[in-house]
Amino acid sequence: MAIKTYAMAIKDVLAEEMRRDKNVFVMGEDIAEQGGIFGCTRGLLAEFGPERVRNTPISENAFVGTGVGAACAGLRPVVELMYMDFAYLAMDQLLNQAAKIRYMFGGKAKVPLVIRGQQGIGRGNAGQHSQSVESLFMHIPGMKVACPSTPADAAGLLRTAIRDDNPVMFFEHKALYATKGEVPDDTEFMVPFGKANIVKAGTDVTIVCSLLYVNRTMEAVGELESEGISCEVIDPRTLVPLDMDTIVASVKKTGRLVTVHEAHRTMGFGTEIAASVTEQAFSYLDAPPERLGAKMCTLPFNLGLENAVVPQKDEIKAAVKRTLYR
Amino acid sequence: MIEKERLIWIYRVMNEIRYFEEKAYTFFTQNILRGSVHLYTGEEAVAATVISLLRQDDYITSTHRGHGHGIAKSGDLKAAMAELMGKETGFCGGRGGSMHIADLNKGNLGANAIVGGGIPIAVGGGLAAKLLDTDRVSVSFFGDGASNQGTFHESLNLASVWKLPVIFVCENNQFAISVPTWQSTSVKDIAVRAAGYDMPGFTVDGNDVLAINDAMEKALDRARKKEGPSLIECKTYRWKGHWTGDPEVYRTRDDVAAWMEKCPIRRLRAYMLENKTATAAALDKIEAKAKAAVDEAAEFALNSLEPDPKTVMDNVYCVPGKEA
Numbered sequence: 001m002a003i004k005t006y007a008m009a010i011k012d013v014l015a016e017e018m019r020r021d022k023n024v025f026v027m028g029e030d031i032a033e034q035g036g037i038f039g040c041t042r043g044l045l046a047e048f049g050p051e052r053v054r055n056t057p058i059s060e061n062a063f064v065g066t067g068v069g070a071a072c073a074g075l076r077p078v079v080e081l082m083y084m085d086f087a088y089l090a091m092d093q094l095l096n097q098a099a100k101i102r103y104m105f106g107g108k109a110k111v112p113l114v115i116r117g118q119q120g121i122g123r124g125n126a127g128q129h130s131q132s133v134e135s136l137f138m139h140i141p142g143m144k145v146a147c148p149s150t151p152a153d154a155a156g157l158l159r160t161a162i163r164d165d166n167p168v169m170f171f172e173h174k175a176l177y178a179t180k181g182e183v184p185d186d187t188e189f190m191v192p193f194g195k196a197n198i199v200k201a202g203t204d205v206t207i208v209c210s211l212l213y214v215n216r217t218m219e220a221v222g223e224l225e226s227e228g229i230s231c232e233v234i235d236p237r238t239l240v241p242l243d244m245d246t247i248v249a250s251v252k253k254t255g256r257l258v259t260v261h262e263a264h265r266t267m268g269f270g271t272e273i274a275a276s277v278t279e280q281a282f283s284y285l286d287a288p289p290e291r292l293g294a295k296m297c298t299l300p301f302n303l304g305l306e307n308a309v310v311p312q313k314d315e316i317k318a319a320v321k322r323t324l325y326r
Numbered sequence: 327m328i329e330k331e332r333l334i335w336i337y338r339v340m341n342e343i344r345y346f347e348e349k350a351y352t353f354f355t356q357n358i359l360r361g362s363v364h365l366y367t368g369e370e371a372v373a374a375t376v377i378s379l380l381r382q383d384d385y386i387t388s389t390h391r392g393h394g395h396g397i398a399k400s401g402d403l404k405a406a407m408a409e410l411m412g413k414e415t416g417f418c419g420g421r422g423g424s425m426h427i428a429d430l431n432k433g434n435l436g437a438n439a440i441v442g443g444g445i446p447i448a449v450g451g452g453l454a455a456k457l458l459d460t461d462r463v464s465v466s467f468f469g470d471g472a473s474n475q476g477t478f479h480e481s482l483n484l485a486s487v488w489k490l491p492v493i494f495v496c497e498n499n500q501f502a503i504s505v506p507t508w509q510s511t512s513v514k515d516i517a518v519r520a521a522g523y524d525m526p527g528f529t530v531d532g533n534d535v536l537a538i539n540d541a542m543e544k545a546l547d548r549a550r551k552k553e554g555p556s557l558i559e560c561k562t563y564r565w566k567g568h569w570t571g572d573p574e575v576y577r578t579r580d581d582v583a584a585w586m587e588k589c590p591i592r593r594l595r596a597y598m599l600e601n602k603t604a605t606a607a608a609l610d611k612i613e614a615k616a617k618a619a620v621d622e623a624a625e626f627a628l629n630s631l632e633p634d635p636k637t638v639m640d641n642v643y644c645v646p647g648k649e650a
Contacts, residue, residue, distance in 0.1 A: 052457070069454070106641065
């Protein structure tokens with residue numbers, strides 16, 4: 001085990017996988033000499049050279065598409081989007097191409113492509129650089145979606161993503177890059193897709209959360225526990241595939257569900273989870289599921305306004321208490 | 327100058343494409359085919375000539391009007407016709423249809439129903455060729471309409487900056503569905519756009535096998551030597567509507583008839599006879615064989631099984647051990 005930041009965990013796995021497999025390469029904006037604006041590719045240029053560590057022009061649709069083509073032709077590209085908000089510039093290549101190629105071509109192609117980058121609030125980046133867009137990618141068959149909340153998960157999920165033969169959207173969170181945690185030294189350490197992490201066991205209520213909101217939920221949970229409310233906190237870690245078994249088993253135990261995320265509440269992944277729980281464990285529910293997510297409002301620049309849009313600790317606590325009729 | 331064997335190959339493939347499209351049109355009018363079928367009739371010289379210079383391990387990407395490219399790259403008329411009919415034996419097991427013919431084992435990275443969607447994918451083929459340390463090249467076929475997509479401009483820039491072995495082949499058939507290029511495109515010759523990306527640009531008569539070949543040889547030489555990409559614009563004309571149900575309000579029968587006079591197959595035949603590449607009897611035989619091969623493919627497709635609905639969820643994802 002080593003203590004690493006979330007950013008360092010990502011950088012180390014990229015380097016380890018590039019050492020292991022010469023077909024793995026990275027490209028994106030400002031990722032070579034600068035090492036990415038958050039440092040996730042720092043040092044890769046020096047070790048692997050400019051053929052495998054490529055600065056791209058600011059042409060998201062073209063360089064994502066280039067990744068799609070290179071993946072079809074046998075490479076394993078890891079493409080960095082500087083902000084996941086910029087995925088919108090490459091939606092055709094992501095959703096019409098990468099996600100569909102295997103199926104549309106009758107299973108005779110594979111697209112081992114990782115699109116990784118950060119998203120979310122925390123740096124005053126306003127409406128076009130602070131969004132949480134992971135839920136959008138659950139709606140399109142053919143994409144996998146990973147959302148690590150800890151340095152260890154970042155490392156283990158990224159290694160799994162790079163070795164997966166499908167396109168993977170890998171969502172990092174800008175406010176998590178500096179967080180530290182233990183990461184196994186094993187260069188084969190992988191976190192399987194579709195296996196949720198029970199962050200904390202509990203008996204009264206199930207809370208499903210991801211990315212930055214695992215930490216934020218845990219702050220609320222600390223206070224709820226001191227009020228005698230036992231919370232089970234689940235981080236799904238991947239949204240596609242989604243480990244509903246773990247979530248449903250938990251709700252069958254607690255009888256209550258709260259979903260918390262930074263993505264907009266309407267059609268956010270919490271909506272899908274709440275609906276699935278309602279289908280699969282309706283008779284176990286002692287209260288309606290509660291869904292927390294960003295208000296249906298563009299992320300504002302001003303800190304006070306930004307805080308007013310995304311779920312706050314007191315709102316998480318209040319939602320948990322509503323499920324307990326307290 | 328094209329060597330005899332290759333000229334004959336081009337002639338055969340052009341005839342196969344011509345008969346294939348005629349058969350597809352007949353099947354569409356008989357309701358045997360469903361969906362959108364975009365016929366390549368009249369443009370055969372481009373696919374056949376360009377692909378005649380490629381190796382099997384070179385890559386192509388193709389378009390919604392992609393039957394010709396798919397046939398020329400793979401040579402598998404049966405899998406092509408079966409795919410148009412949505413049969414299990416088609417290139418894509420009936421999951422793709424007319425607009426998505428792909429054959430990755432033979433370098434066809436796929437036809438694309440998004441205009442301009444295949445252009446960056448071809449750039450990816452070129453990048454793979456480079457990083458895998460091969461001298462493969464990657465050819466992107468696209469139309470005049472796609473040259474107004476961002477992907478065209480972004481991809482030409484990227485391929486040029488990275489000196490990738492990509493050949494951008496624009497099939498300018500003069501209409502984006504119903505809109506003529508003069509209404510939609512800032513330049514008369516799309517190949518002049520190459521200058522903006524510091525690569526050679528060629529505008530050629532797309533019905534002239536020799537002219538296409540000449541430009542393609544130059545572009546190919548540059549790509550194989552790892553000197554970078556090129557843009558070739560082939561001016562041609564589609565004899566049929568944008569798709570098989572097109573009301574064709576944007577042109578007259580006389581316009582079409584005038585272009586049919588410039589038939590690329592007849593033109594190649596005249597050239598081959600004049601240069602004694604082959605006798606009329608030999609060329610007739612090639613045509614008859616092409617027609618027979620298409621008929622055989624049609625029979626094969628008609629007799630092929632429909633895909634089993636139980637398999638509908640197969641291959642949404644690649645599952646370890648079932649990569650195929």
